[in-house]
Amino acid sequence: MWEKVWDHHKIAYGGDYNPEQWPEETWEEDMRLLALAHVDILTLNVFSWALLQPSEEEYRFEKLDKIMELAKKHHMKVCLATSTAAHPAWMARKYPEVLRTDFRGIKRKFGARHNSCPNSLVYRKYSVRLAQKLAERYADDENLIAWHISNEYGGECYCENCEKAFRVWLKKRYQTLEALNRAWNTSFWGHTFYDWEEIVLPDHRTEHIDEEQTTAQTISIDYRRFNSDSLMECFRLEYDAVKKHTPDIPITTNLMGTYKVLDYRKWGASMDFISWDNYPSNEDSFSKTALNHDLMRGIGGGKPFVLMEQTPSQQNWQPFNALKRPGVMRLWSYQAIAHGSDAVMFFQMKRSVGSCEKYHGAVISHAGHENTRVFREVSQLGEELERLGGEILGSRGTAQAALMFDWENWWAVEYSAGPSVSLKYLDEIMKYYTALHTQNIPVDLIGEEDDLSKYKLVIAPVLYMTKPGVDQHIREFIRHGGTFLTTFFSGYVDESDLVILGGYPGRLRDILGIWVEETDALPDTKRNRFLYGGQEYSAELLCDIIHLEGAQSLAEYQEDFYANTAAVTCNSFGEGNAYYVGTRSEEAFYSRIVREICQQQQLKPAAEVPSGVEAVERFRDKEHYLFLLNHKEEAEQITVSKDCQDLLAGIDYQAEEQFELPAKGVAILKWMERS
Numbered sequence: 289m290w291e292k293v294w295d296h297h298k299i300a301y302g303g304d305y306n307p308e309q310w311p312e313e314t315w316e317e318d319m320r321l322l323a324l325a326h327v328d329i330l331t332l333n334v335f336s337w338a339l340l341q342p343s344e345e346e347y348r349f350e351k352l353d354k355i356m357e358l359a360k361k362h363h364m365k366v367c368l369a370t371s372t373a374a375h376p377a378w379m380a381r382k383y384p385e386v387l388r389t390d391f392r393g394i395k396r397k398f399g400a401r402h403n404s405c406p407n408s409l410v411y412r413k414y415s416v417r418l419a420q421k422l423a424e425r426y427a428d429d430e431n432l433i434a435w436h437i438s439n440e441y442g443g444e445c446y447c448e449n450c451e452k453a454f455r456v457w458l459k460k461r462y463q464t465l466e467a468l469n470r471a472w473n474t475s476f477w478g479h480t481f482y483d484w485e486e487i488v489l490p491d492h493r494t495e496h497i498d499e500e501q502t503t504a505q506t507i508s509i510d511y512r513r514f515n516s517d518s519l520m521e522c523f524r525l526e527y528d529a530v531k532k533h534t535p536d537i538p539i540t541t542n543l544m545g546t547y548k549v550l551d552y553r554k555w556g557a558s559m560d561f562i563s564w565d566n567y568p569s570n571e572d573s574f575s576k577t578a579l580n581h582d583l584m585r586g587i588g589g590g591k592p593f594v595l596m597e598q599t600p601s602q603q604n605w606q607p608f609n610a611l612k613r614p615g616v617m618r619l620w621s622y623q624a625i626a627h628g629s630d631a632v633m634f635f636q637m638k639r640s641v642g643s644c645e646k647y648h649g650a651v652i653s654h655a656g657h658e659n660t661r662v663f664r665e666v667s668q669l670g671e672e673l674e675r676l677g678g679e680i681l682g683s684r685g686t687a688q689a690a691l692m693f694d695w696e697n698w699w700a701v702e703y704s705a706g707p708s709v710s711l712k713y714l715d716e717i718m719k720y721y722t723a724l725h726t727q728n729i730p731v732d733l734i735g736e737e738d739d740l741s742k743y744k745l746v747i748a749p750v751l752y753m754t755k756p757g758v759d760q761h762i763r764e765f766i767r768h769g770g771t772f773l774t775t776f777f778s779g780y781v782d783e784s785d786l787v788i789l790g791g792y793p794g795r796l797r798d799i800l801g802i803w804v805e806e807t808d809a810l811p812d813t814k815r816n817r818f819l820y821g822g823q824e825y826s827a828e829l830l831c832d833i834i835h836l837e838g839a840q841s842l843a844e845y846q847e848d849f850y851a852n853t854a855a856v857t858c859n860s861f862g863e864g865n866a867y868y869v870g871t872r873s874e875e876a877f878y879s880r881i882v883r884e885i886c887q888q889q890q891l892k893p894a895a896e897v898p899s900g901v902e903a904v905e906r907f908r909d910k911e912h913y914l915f916l917l918n919h920k921e922e923a924e925q926i927t928v929s930k931d932c933q934d935l936l937a938g939i940d941y942q943a944e945e946q947f948e949l950p951a952k953g954v955a956i957l958k959w960m961e962r963s
């Protein structure tokens with residue numbers, strides 16, 4: 289009943305290991321150290337294409353055979369990568385078409401990684417062939433438990449091959465040039481196309497002012513859709529190649545959370561399980577990391593996922609690569625598990641001796657022994673996860689609140705010329721997510737098209753692009769008693785970024801019971817204010833000037849020519865309610881409105897705990913796991929609500945008993961739910 293991501297008896301522990309970068313005589317000592325750290329899974333072969341295929345005709349697997357044997361001998365399972373995220377130098381020389389052309393139109397030469405044109409037939413042919421050969425060779429290796437296709441797909445290509453492929457993609461989407469001209473609004477600035485061959489990619493040479501600004505939004509949004517699809521096709525081709533030989537081994541590729549370039553919602557649907565790489569900086573809030581975990585769980589339909597990479601200590605690519613403070617690696621590992629991960633994996637097992645990742649954190653440092661702080665912390669966590677055994681594995685969370693997060697909407701919001709350069713989709717999402725999360729209200733990150741019926745509350749900040757049918761979904765949800773909340777800059781355009789005529793917020797107008805006549809954009813230094821429930825809050829960024837068409841005003845602006853008009857409204861619709869927040873405000877406001885709505889709708893926090901302590905639940909049949917994560921610098925007193933056991937400390941508590949959760953400490957309280 290409870291779906292596992294792969295066949296493993298406990299939370300998997302390990303990560304990227306690159307023995308091919310080292311002399312063989314060092315491998316046994318690595319194994320001794322990794323076993324000491326309780327590592328039981330290795331991600332192998334991530335960047336080995338040049339080693340595996342030294343020339344067009346020749347494949348060599350002897351070294352990988354030895355590495356696979358090494359893992360087996362030391363009882364470590366393998367997540368095997370296909371190595372296709374960096375093509376070999378000979379390929380670039382012989383077939384320059386595999387190289388990408390960048391946004392400025394500059395054709396790249398061989399170098400770096402994630403450098404292959406996704407529409408190069410040569411790249412596709414050889415990447416698929418390599419994946420297939422690997423699958424054939426290791427199909428019967430019982431140590432192999434997952435496939436890791438390529439690595440962190442991403443970036444763009446603006447080469448001639450991509451341009452041709454774009455035209456093919458467009459023909460499929462629009463069928464006729466008339467339909468395309470209509471969707472792209474080409475009568476503006478005399479862009480009408482009379483031949484498919486006239487269409488070029490939107491880049492620095494054509495429609496773009498810079499990467500963020502385009503003069504033709506729909507073309508640029510379509511390019512983003514196309515680019516995401518092109519890379520996904522590369523993934524799918526390799527997926528099919530390995531699936532044929534190993535139908536029972538689950539397949540993934542490592543994603544990157546809120547990565548703008550790829551529409552992960554689409555990707556999620558074609559992966560066997562979701563895995564992702566978590567690299568927060570020390571300054572990031574714990575809610576931001578939680579949002580990424582929830583988003584990644586969401587695109588996998590709520591199933592457990594895999595934390596494929598995190599650093600055991602520092603990174604190498606930030607301007608200032610701070611250390612993870614003592615206890616923080618453990619805390620963030622449990623945060624991943626709390627939000628649905630069934631694995632804790634690192635980049636990397638061993639620091640390389642040269643190139644740009646030699647100072648990236650690793651389990652085995654350059655000192656080469658176990659007497660380091662980082663090694664001790666890694667090995668203590670490994671031991672703890674071993675003690676947990678099969679607990680938690682496969683369990684899931686349940687949420688009654690949902691937050692809509694949509695990639696196409698994100699692209700459209702930020703390409704939009706006006707109303708404000710300071711409007712950033714993630715910022716607005718974060719405001720609502722943080723309000724829910726810091727109150728420990730479980731939340732699912734869902735897509736525009738997802739089923740809403742299982743939720744009591746759906747929040748859709750800046751729902752600018754309302755795709756066909758989405759308003760109907762929302763309408764039905766509210767009609768049947770749901771509570772909906774949306775904000776300024778919502779309901780404006782359709783899936784082609786064409787304005788829905790008749791007044792904002794378009795098809796959401798009857799649902800929200802308002803008409804937004806105009807929107808004022810405030811520079812970053814300027815504020816208006818509004819009064820909400822006797823308290824004054826700031827109005828920033830955008831201020832909608834709202835006419836009530838059935839809705840009730842909950843707050844009014846205090847300044848300017850629109851003083852005393854509505855800033856926040858609520859409309860009762862069917863058996864439910866639709867809230868509209870017509871301006872950006874401050875944390876205290878979000879926290880308050882979310883608290884009030886949750887109280888009315890009886891949405892309960894996972895636990896009543898001091899602020900700064902994160903509480904998250906997972907369930908498996910009757911087993912109930914409550915994770916308490918203290919992100920603060922001070923210890924906190926926790927009062928337990930039920931008889932339970934702290935799985936990590938091995939202590940039994942009775943209802944109402946108190947215990948101290950140390951700074952950066954974690955408790956996992958378990959009890960059995962009576963049926």
Ligand code: GLA
Nearest residue numbers: 439440565597603604635648
């Ligand atoms: C990414 C990559 C890894 C490594 C790490 C470094 O997540 O997948 O190969 O480069 O970053 O942080």
Ligand code: ZN
Nearest residue numbers: 405445447450
């Ligand atoms: Zn290309």
